[in-house]
Amino acid sequence: MANLRQLDRRRKSIRNIRKITRTMELIATARFKRALDRVQNDTAYTEKITELVSHLAGAGLGVKHPLLEPREETRSATLLVLTANRGLCGGYNANVQREAVARWRKLASEVPSRSIEVSGKRGIGGLRFRGIDVDRTFTHFEDKPTFDEVDELAGRYLEEYLSGQLDRLDVAYMRFDSASRQTAVCETLLPLGSLAGADADHTTVRADYEFLPSAESILQEIVPTSFKVKLFKCFLDAAVSEQISRMVAMKSATENADGLIKRISMVYNRARQNRITSDLLDVLGGVEALSN
Secondary structure (H helix, E strand, O other): OOOHHHHHHHHHHHHHHHHHHHHHHHHHHHHHHHHHHHHHHHHHHHHHHHHHHHHHHOOOOOOOOHHHOOOOOOOEEEEEEEOOOOOOOOOHHHHHHHHHHHHHHHHHHHOOEEEEEEEOHHHHHHHHHOOOOOOEEEOOOOOOOOHHHHHHHHHHHHHHHHOOOOOEEEEEEEEEEEOOEEEEEEEEEEOOHHHHHOOOOHHHOOOOOOOOOOHHHHHHHHHHHHHHHHHHHHHHHHHHHHHHHHHHHHHHHHHHHHHHHHHHHHHHHHHHHHHHHHHHHHHHHHHHHHHO
8 A cells, every 4th residue: 555644755755846947947948938039139130240241252343251252272270169067958959069079070080170169067067077078167148148248258269360370260059040940050151252152142232332441341331240240149049949949848846747647646535535534434433333
């Protein structure tokens, strides 16, 4: 016969856990809505500036920018990995780390000098556990990364690339496709030569531009800005994807807790009924013995 006290204690424990998971689900839902608004606003701006750079690069103006031109030889590369500081978000961190490890191994066979930088405590611990020495770590990018924080990081990458210290920058993160779909990817952000082919129909675009003071000065301003907003978009995608993953994980945990509570309650009630029946039989047996 099941121990009623143990069953009751276990049921209370699961109910307490359910309160925690339900609260975390509500918090993640609220944070997701705020993060989604930021992603949607930034996506429109990123797409527009990417389209502009693509048109300028394919307009036959005869101007070039070092960020748009691939290096003849890739001697040094940096891999930036964007993970979360906290867990309890399903396979979010594991999926990003899997993409990062695959790209890191590929770079090991192609690039003589490489470095890896990781944002998020989970990624730092996970990659070190896999035997990868992390060169730089960041833990200050929370679920609401600011452009100023990312701009400081992007400025260093641009300086290293333009000075020849860096030939390639890859970013592993969770890309936000929609509220129901997020994909762990590893994209190359530097060089930005892919911008010239970002639009499939850019070769048919013959827009007329008037430059003041010159096309070169405009590109010098727009191209670095396009890189910064693309990197910022990666951070925003990672932030909203983390909240979605946590929201889904906590919702599933809450539903599992509800199922466990229901099953334990059934076992508890059955055991309690059996005990009451047994006690009644003992009393009736005693009364019958006294009457004889």
